[in-house]
Amino acid sequence: MRTVSTLPELRAVRAGLPEPVGLVPTMGFLHEGHLSLVRMARAQCASVVVSIFVNPTQFGPSEDLAAYPRDLPRDLGLLESEGAHLVWMPSTQLMYPPGYQTWVTVEDITQRLEGAMRSGHFRGVATVVAKLFNAVQPQKAYFGQKDAQQVAVVRQIVADLNFPLEIEVCPTVREADGLAMSSRNAYLSPEERRAAVVLFRALNAAKAAFEAGDGDAGHLRQVMVDVINGEPLARLQYVSCADPANLEELEGPVTQALLSMAVKIGKTRLIDNLLIEAL
Amino acid sequence: MRTVSTLPELRAVRAGLPEPVGLVPTMGFLHEGHLSLVRMARAQCASVVVSIFVNPTQFGPSEDLAAYPRDLPRDLGLLESEGAHLVWMPSTQLMYPPGYQTWVTVEDITQRLEGAMRSGHFRGVATVVAKLFNAVQPQKAYFGQKDAQQVAVVRQIVADLNFPLEIEVCPTVREADGLAMSSRNAYLSPEERRAAVVLFRALNAAKAAFEAGDGDAGHLRQVMVDVINGEPLARLQYVSCADPANLEELEGPVTQALLSMAVKIGKTRLIDNLLIEAL
Numbered sequence: 001m002r003t004v005s006t007l008p009e010l011r012a013v014r015a016g017l018p019e020p021v022g023l024v025p026t027m028g029f030l031h032e033g034h035l036s037l038v039r040m041a042r043a044q045c046a047s048v049v050v051s052i053f054v055n056p057t058q059f060g061p062s063e064d065l066a067a068y069p070r071d072l073p074r075d076l077g078l079l080e081s082e083g084a085h086l087v088w089m090p091s092t093q094l095m096y097p098p099g100y101q102t103w104v105t106v107e108d109i110t111q112r113l114e115g116a117m118r119s120g121h122f123r124g125v126a127t128v129v130a131k132l133f134n135a136v137q138p139q140k141a142y143f144g145q146k147d148a149q150q151v152a153v154v155r156q157i158v159a160d161l162n163f164p165l166e167i168e169v170c171p172t173v174r175e176a177d178g179l180a181m182s183s184r185n186a187y188l189s190p191e192e193r194r195a196a197v198v199l200f201r202a203l204n205a206a207k208a209a210f211e212a213g214d215g216d217a218g219h220l221r222q223v224m225v226d227v228i229n230g231e232p233l234a235r236l237q238y239v240s241c242a243d244p245a246n247l248e249e250l251e252g253p254v255t256q257a258l259l260s261m262a263v264k265i266g267k268t269r270l271i272d273n274l275l276i277e278a279l
Numbered sequence: 280m281r282t283v284s285t286l287p288e289l290r291a292v293r294a295g296l297p298e299p300v301g302l303v304p305t306m307g308f309l310h311e312g313h314l315s316l317v318r319m320a321r322a323q324c325a326s327v328v329v330s331i332f333v334n335p336t337q338f339g340p341s342e343d344l345a346a347y348p349r350d351l352p353r354d355l356g357l358l359e360s361e362g363a364h365l366v367w368m369p370s371t372q373l374m375y376p377p378g379y380q381t382w383v384t385v386e387d388i389t390q391r392l393e394g395a396m397r398s399g400h401f402r403g404v405a406t407v408v409a410k411l412f413n414a415v416q417p418q419k420a421y422f423g424q425k426d427a428q429q430v431a432v433v434r435q436i437v438a439d440l441n442f443p444l445e446i447e448v449c450p451t452v453r454e455a456d457g458l459a460m461s462s463r464n465a466y467l468s469p470e471e472r473r474a475a476v477v478l479f480r481a482l483n484a485a486k487a488a489f490e491a492g493d494g495d496a497g498h499l500r501q502v503m504v505d506v507i508n509g510e511p512l513a514r515l516q517y518v519s520c521a522d523p524a525n526l527e528e529l530e531g532p533v534t535q536a537l538l539s540m541a542v543k544i545g546k547t548r549l550i551d552n553l554l555i556e557a558l
Binding site: 007011099126127134135137162164246 | 286290378382383385386387405406410413416435436439440441443525
């Protein structure tokens, strides 16, 4: 496994990689969710490139950039074990040098859900994803379904800007009790960790209601709200029952939907989602 | 010479082109300026791709999109003669399908000069250039010095977004009397055509003053203003004596500058520029 930091090094090593090349973009502090992306990339591509970059432009001023967990030696050990071929770890200085001034913005689908609560977040995501695609020039790029809106935004960028690659989405990987894996789970105290399963419980309660015949979008949102409100350590930020394609909130009877939510457990903000579909 | 319209066709033909591939992006109605770009690309690259696309998103609502001159059969004949290998002519529908919502914006250097007068122009330019780069995947892309600010914007995009290609800039090609070649020259009446040389005269007057020892940015701007105001058919939009790198307006003594201007001759808006540098 090679590790490179500068763009010329990356381009030189990239030029020698057998294609197709699969890119797994990460912010490091890897968990099983990331590793499932690496494994899918290994299965589908001749070469696997993993980027590790905690992207400052997708954090808001009051968010957790400085506190975001990092453990590079452990990350590199995991990636070596999984058989990644190349790890790109650019510095912030390289990615955003003085005078940096170009941004990629996606208009409609970034206005809702995470975008509505995290101003500028998706501008940072869209911009860094465009930079990573241009730097690595993969044939495929791998993202987790856990960040469902991010997946929708990345798909939109690829289609709109004609990036010559395919997006592959891997299912959310969960802990034994159902909590979606996230680097931010490291922030949780033991008590909060126990409470955090409430997101998955709420999503499953709505899914069960749907499967039992209640297909009303408003009802499904209310089911999730009620479960979250039943957990004293949880503070709801939003629940959504939306069109999976454009993330527009649905009303009335639904046959297919993305159920999603953001919930604060103590000071830690967690998100999760589940796709539901009539058989 | 192959001509293609759809993205799958483009990708298929592109995959078989010998590299390096040079891209010459145009809006058609080709003149000697465009052809000089094709010739430079031929000299430097194994394959030359020319795109012809009148990009609606870089025209303002009151600008000349509908009237913009077109002559595709003539353009294709010229490109065939020049030895271009592939012409890509995407439809507006292909480039901006329903639901299109992704934009590339460059902040600082688009605020001045053309950007200040043509709101949204450089967002359209930056976006279509990113799309063309991703669609064609050239190793080099060719632009004319006549659109000096466009060159600065494209260079910024390539650096900021890590596009894996080099920008090549060709000198402005001029008519015998010095008028910079432009597809928009076709709008000029014979009388306006004679008056239009005033831009080049004004630039040269400032250059002569500079070479005669007057290096004050304000003086040089005034020299240009005076020449333009001496032409009854001309209406000045701006003159500039700016830092060539970031296009910031200079004050006091200068050793290197981009002299530029926009002037309306009747209803036709023309731009031109000249680089000056102390020996």
